[in-house]
Amino acid sequence: MATSGIGLSSPDFEGHAMFKTEDKLSHTNHVEQVPNEGWDERVLVFRNEPLVDTFMVITERYAVVVDTMINPATAVILRSHAQQYLINRQLLVVNTHADYDHAWGNQVFDAPIIATRACADLMRSAEARGMLATMQANEPDIFDGLVLTPPTILFDDKLIIDGGDLTLELFATPGHTTDHLAIYIPEIRTLLAADAAELPYPVARTNAGLPAMRQSLAELVARDAESVLYCHAPVTIGPQLLHDNIAYFDKLEEHCRVALSVGLPANPPADTDLAAMISLPYVTAVPATQRWQEVHPYYQTTGHANQIRAMLEYLQSVG
Ligand SMILES: [Zn+2]
Numbered sequence: 001m002a003t004s005g006i007g008l009s010s011p012d013f014e015g016h017a018m019f020k021t022e023d024k025l026s027h028t029n030h031v032e033q034v035p036n037e038g039w040d041e042r043v044l045v046f047r048n049e050p051l052v053d054t055f056m057v058i059t060e061r062y063a064v065v066v067d068t069m070i071n072p073a074t075a076v077i078l079r080s081h082a083q084q085y086l087i088n089r090q091l092l093v094v095n096t097h098a099d100y101d102h103a104w105g106n107q108v109f110d111a112p113i114i115a116t117r118a119c120a121d122l123m124r125s126a127e128a129r130g131m132l133a134t135m136q137a138n139e140p141d142i143f144d145g146l147v148l149t150p151p152t153i154l155f156d157d158k159l160i161i162d163g164g165d166l167t168l169e170l171f172a173t174p175g176h177t178t179d180h181l182a183i184y185i186p187e188i189r190t191l192l193a194a195d196a197a198e199l200p201y202p203v204a205r206t207n208a209g210l211p212a213m214r215q216s217l218a219e220l221v222a223r224d225a226e227s228v229l230y231c232h233a234p235v236t237i238g239p240q241l242l243h244d245n246i247a248y249f250d251k252l253e254e255h256c257r258v259a260l261s262v263g264l265p266a267n268p269p270a271d272t273d274l275a276a277m278i279s280l281p282y283v284t285a286v287p288a289t290q291r292w293q294e295v296h297p298y299y300q301t302t303g304h305a306n307q308i309r310a311m312l313e314y315l316q317s318v319g
Helices: 011-017 074-085 119-121 127-139 207-222 240-261 303-318
Strands: 032-034 043-048 052-058 062-064 089-094 113-116 151-157 157-161 167-172 181-185 189-196 227-230
Touching: 011 303, 032 089, 043 074, 052 074, 052 227, 062 074, 113 119, 113 167, 119 127, 127 303, 207 240, 227 240
Parallel strands: 062 089, 089 113, 113 151, 189 227
Antiparallel strands: 032 043, 043 052, 052 062, 157 167, 167 181, 181 189
C-alpha cells in the first residue's frame, strides 16, 4: 500500500480524470503486478497504487504494453516485466489516452507506440506541457526528467493487432477524453475498457463529452465480453460495471427530463442542490450495494452534481 501520502481532502480519486493543479496530489513510483483473479493468463495487470491499473497482453507475436503509467520510473518497471517475454516476441506499446496516468511513461520504450491521432495531438498540446511543468514543480521527485513522448503509430477509428493466438481490436471510445480507445480481444472475450467505464461512473472531461461517453459505453457493452478490466475499478467487478454505468446515466437523464418538463432551470445557479432539484441523490442513482455506497464522498456530492449539470446542459442543447 502506498496511500499514506495522499490527502483525502483532495480528489485524488479523480486525479486521472480531472486533475486540478491545486489538488496537491502526491504520487509514488511503486508498481506491483496484480494477482490473476480468473481472467486469461495472457493478460497481466499492473498497479500504481492507488491511482491506476495498466495492462500487458502476451500474444504469440507481441508483448503489448497497454499504458505506460505516470513517469519513467514506473514505466521502467513495466518494461522490465515485459522483458522476459521478448525472446521470441516484439514489444508494442498502446496508449489508451493521453492522460498522465496512462501515457507519461512513454519515453522509456524503444518500441512503436500505438494510439489515436487525437492522443498524439493532446500530448503535443500546450496544455499538456503546462500540466507537466506544474507537476514537476509540485513533485520533482516523481516528474523530473519526464519528456512528453507522443505515440508514433496513429489511427482514428479502429486498428487490429494480429498477435497470432490473440487479436487486439483497438477502437475509439471517446467521451472521458476525445482521444480514448478501448481494446477487445475476441478469442478470450476480454475487454480492456480503460477509463471508458469506472466505479462509480466515468467522467467526461467536458460537458460536451457526455453523449459521446454514453455512446462509447453502449459500444463496449455490445461486445458482450466475459471478462472486463478497467483502469480505475476493482479487477473483480466484471462486465456488470458497464451496465451499471449505463443505468446511472439513463436514470440521470430520466430525472433531468422530468425536472425540465416541470419548468426547473437547465442552468441553475452554482449553489443549487442539483441532486435535490432532480430528486436523485447519489444513493438512489447507483446500486444499493456496499461497494457503490462506500465510494469517496466526492463522488456522492460534487461529482454527482457535475454529472447532473452536464446532463441538463446536454438536454437543453438537444431541445
Ligand atoms: Zn485514468
